Each structure stands twice: as C-alpha cells, then as structure tokens.
Amino acid sequence: MKKYSMETIVGIFVFIGLLCVGYLTVKLGKVELIGGNNYILSARFNSVSGLKTDSSVEMAGVEIGRVSKIGLDLEREMALVTLKIRKDVQITDDAIASIKTSGMIGDKFVKITPGGSDIMLQPGETITETESAIDLEELISEYVFGSV
Amino acid sequence: MDQTTNSVFAPFNWLGRFSIAFIGELGAIGIFFIHAFCLIFSLPLQVNKTIQQVFFIGAKSILIILLVGIFTGMVLGLQGYYTLVKFGSEGVLGAAVALSLIRELGPVMTAIMIIARAGSSMAAEIGIMRISEQIDALDTMDINPIRFLVSPRIVASLISFPLLTAIFDVIGIIGGYLSGVVLLGINSGIYFYRIESSVVMQDVSGGFIKSLVFGIIVSTICCYQGYFTHMRPGGFGARGVSLATTSAVVLSCVLVLIVDYVLTSFLL
Numbered sequence: 001m002k003k004y005s006m007e008t009i010v011g012i013f014v015f016i017g018l019l020c021v022g023y024l025t026v027k028l029g030k031v032e033l034i035g036g037n038n039y040i041l042s043a044r045f046n047s048v049s050g051l052k053t054d055s056s057v058e059m060a061g062v063e064i065g066r067v068s069k070i071g072l073d074l075e076r077e078m079a080l081v082t083l084k085i086r087k088d089v090q091i092t093d094d095a096i097a098s099i100k101t102s103g104m105i106g107d108k109f110v111k112i113t114p115g116g117s118d119i120m121l122q123p124g125e126t127i128t129e130t131e132s133a134i135d136l137e138e139l140i141s142e143y144v145f146g147s148v
Numbered sequence: 149m150d151q152t153t154n155s156v157f158a159p160f161n162w163l164g165r166f167s168i169a170f171i172g173e174l175g176a177i178g179i180f181f182i183h184a185f186c187l188i189f190s191l192p193l194q195v196n197k198t199i200q201q202v203f204f205i206g207a208k209s210i211l212i213i214l215l216v217g218i219f220t221g222m223v224l225g226l227q228g229y230y231t232l233v234k235f236g237s238e239g240v241l242g243a244a245v246a247l248s249l250i251r252e253l254g255p256v257m258t259a260i261m262i263i264a265r266a267g268s269s270m271a272a273e274i275g276i277m278r279i280s281e282q283i284d285a286l287d288t289m290d291i292n293p294i295r296f297l298v299s300p301r302i303v304a305s306l307i308s309f310p311l312l313t314a315i316f317d318v319i320g321i322i323g324g325y326l327s328g329v330v331l332l333g334i335n336s337g338i339y340f341y342r343i344e345s346s347v348v349m350q351d352v353s354g355g356f357i358k359s360l361v362f363g364i365i366v367s368t369i370c371c372y373q374g375y376f377t378h379m380r381p382g383g384f385g386a387r388g389v390s391l392a393t394t395s396a397v398v399l400s401c402v403l404v405l406i407v408d409y410v411l412t413s414f415l416l
Binding site for chain 2: 006009010012018025054056
C-alpha cells in the first residue's frame with residue numbers, strides 16, 4: 001500500500017494535468033481530433049476588410065461554421081474566403097454571403113442568408129452571391145457630403 | 149608611472165574579469181545541462197527516480213498552484229471588470245482573463261512558485277550532498293552523480309512544468325469566473341463564449357513552449373548551484389549551501405523573467 005501511494009499520487013497529478021491540457025487545446029485551442037465534422041465552401045468578396053481567420057459564419061444568428069482561410073484571387077483581384085461549415089447545415093446555391101459587423105465596433109462575421117432554390121451546394125463549391133463589408137467611414141463621408 | 153597606469157586600467161581590469169567570469173559561468177551551466185540531458189537517454193532509464201521527482205516537483209506543488217492560480221484569476225477578474233466597465237465592454241472580461249493567464253501569467257507564476265517550492269530544495273539537497281561528500285562517494289562507487297542526481301530532476305521538470313501550467317490556467321479561468329460572474333454579475337454564457345472565441349491554438353502552444361523552457365532553466369540552474377557548492381568563492385560548508393540556495397532562487401527567477409520577455413518577442 002505504502003509503495004503504491006506515491007505512484008498513485010503521481011498518476012492522479014498527471015491525469016489532472018492532462019485533463020487541463022486537453023481542455024486548453026481541444027476546447028479553447030480548437031484542435032480538431034476528428035476532422036470530419038465540417039465541409040468546405042468558398043466565396044469571393046470585393047472587400048473583406050476586418051474579417052479574420054476563425055471569424056464565425058452565421059445563419060439566422062446561429063453559428064454554423066468558421067472562416068478557415070482568407071486569400072487573394074489574383075485573376076479576378078477579389079478576396080477569396082474559405083468557409084468551414086457544419087456537415088448538418090445545407091446551403092442553397094442562391095444563398096447570399098455578406099460580411100456584417102456585430103454591434104457598432106464589434107467583430108466582423110460572415111452572414112449567410114438562405115435562398116429559395118432546391119439545389120444545394122456541394123463541398124468545395126462557391127457561393128456566387130456575395131455582399132462586401134460596409135465601410136462605415138465611407139458611409140459617413142457620403143452622408144456628410146450629401147450623396148446619400 | 150606604473151602606479152598611474154594601474155589606476156587608469158583598474159576599471160577595465162575589473163570589467164574584463166567580470167565579463168570573463170560571467171561568460172565562463174554561462175558556458176559551465178550550458179555544458180552541465182548538455183551533459184545531464186544526454187545522460188537522460190543512457191540505459192537503463194531511471195524511471196523510478198524520475199517518478200519520485202515528479203511526485204516531489206509536480207504532485208506536491210498542486211495545492212500551492214491551485215491556491216495561487218485561483219487568487220490570480222480572481223484578482224484579474226476584479227481588476228479587469230472595473231477597467232472594462234468604464235468602456236461598457238465588461239463582456240470581454242473572459243477573453244482578458246484567459247489570454248493574460250494562458251499567454252503570460254500561467255507559465256511565469258507557475259515557474260516562480262516551483263522555484264520557491266522545489267528549486268530551492270533541489271539546490272539545498274544537492275549542495276548538502278556535496279559538502280558531506282556524498283557526491284564523491286557516488287563517484288567512488290562508479291555511479292555518475294550527474295546522471296543519478298540531475299537527469300531525473302530535468303526530466304521531472306519537463307513533465308511537471310507544462311502540467312502545472314495547464315492546471316494554473318484552468319483554475320485561474322475558474323477564479324476569474326468566481327469574481328466576474330458570481331460576485332460582479334457578468335453573464336456566464338458570455339464569459340465562456342468570449343474565452344472560446346478569443347483563445348487560439350497559438351496562445352496555448354506558446355504558453356506550453358514557455359513552460360518547457362522555464363522547466364529546463366529552473367532545474368538546470370538549481371542543480372548547478374547545488375552541485376558546485378564547494379567551488380563557490382563566498383564560503384564553505386553550511387554557509388556555502390545557504391549562498392548556493394539563495395543564488396539558485398534569485399538567478400532562476402531573474403532568468404525566467406528575462407527569458408519570458410525574449411520568448412514572447414519571438415512568439416508574437
């Protein structure tokens with residue numbers, strides 16, 4: 001009994017430590033142990049200013065995925081955003097992807113507005129209808145100089 | 149003539165002696181670490197001794213880490229709340245607490261607590277073994293004293309530091325929850341949502357890299373100071389051990405903070 005007690009305590013210590021490591025990496029660090037829970041869609045925007053990798057993708061205010069990559073489509077000179085969407089959420093091919101801000105100065109996120117089509121987008125396909133980020137400064141200046 | 153030359157060159161003399169001694173010391177610590185690190189892999193592996201050291205460095209430190217962690221988290225929650233509420237954005241308290249814990253406070257506070265608890269005793273234990281000639285006895289029995297005394301402590305530190313840091317981070321987040329949500333009434337869903345949305349893997353892995361480096365620094369410095377107690381210029385015997393323990397603690401604390409700055413500038 002006495003001989004095992006030290007080893008048991010070490011075992012408990014390592015176990016608790018690993019639990020905490022697991023919480024930090026999997027829950028907070030979002031390391032995917034089983035990577036099969038998402039599918040990939042892409043979308044092209046005129047401007048994604050303010051959007052970051054790992055920003056959320058929402059439909060009707062519910063988070064359905066995250067932005068996995070933001071790149072530049074050099075041919076069309078547009079921003080190419082790769083979205084990671086939950087498997088159980090289907091998106092129609094006429095859905096609109098728009099970049100919104102939560103609150104006045106909050107984080108940017110991608111909002112998906114569903115369309116009425118019967119055809120669903122397959123993994124790897126592109127959302128064609130997009131709406132770029134609203135540039136608040138530009139909007140204010142337009143208002144001030146009277147073009148709105 | 150000779151007198152004046154001497155007095156002109158005296159400061160340079162002193163500076164040169166100091167620099168040579170300092171760099172020599174660094175080199176000695178480096179060689180000591182490489183020696184001990186290579187001996188980790190020499191067969192047969194010292195599993196039992198390592199488990200004993202994990203018990204001493206890691207398992208016995210859990211209570212102090214829990215205590216320090218929960219109060220650090222609580223005070224972060226309190227301070228953060230009163231700062232953030234001025235801007236009406238107390239909702240990001242979770243992110244502020246979690247990020248400062250995971251990036252900075254977790255690794256550093258854990259390292260300093262373990263220096264105080266285990267590092268000092270490492271230096272004192274090995275120092276007393278040195279002055280009572282037990283290390284020479286090990287040598288006589290053809291047991292490599294560095295392999296026997298230092299290598300298990302380095303392995304145990306490498307295991308214990310990241311685990312204790314993880315415990316510190318998690319308990320600190322719970323501490324922030326206690327003061328922020330339970331006492332001051334922030335929405336608890338928002339608290340955890342903000343934590344999950346702001347912490348990325350880079351923060352977590354950066355914290356663990358820091359704690360691994362701190363583990364190496366602390367165990368090496370403390371063992372080195374104890375191991376070479378008899379070579380200290382300041383004093384012999386019991387006085388030497390006390391000096392070795394003091395400088396082990398002071399040197400490791402200072403180095404941990406300096407290396408923390410350097411690592412942060414590399415990781416960011």
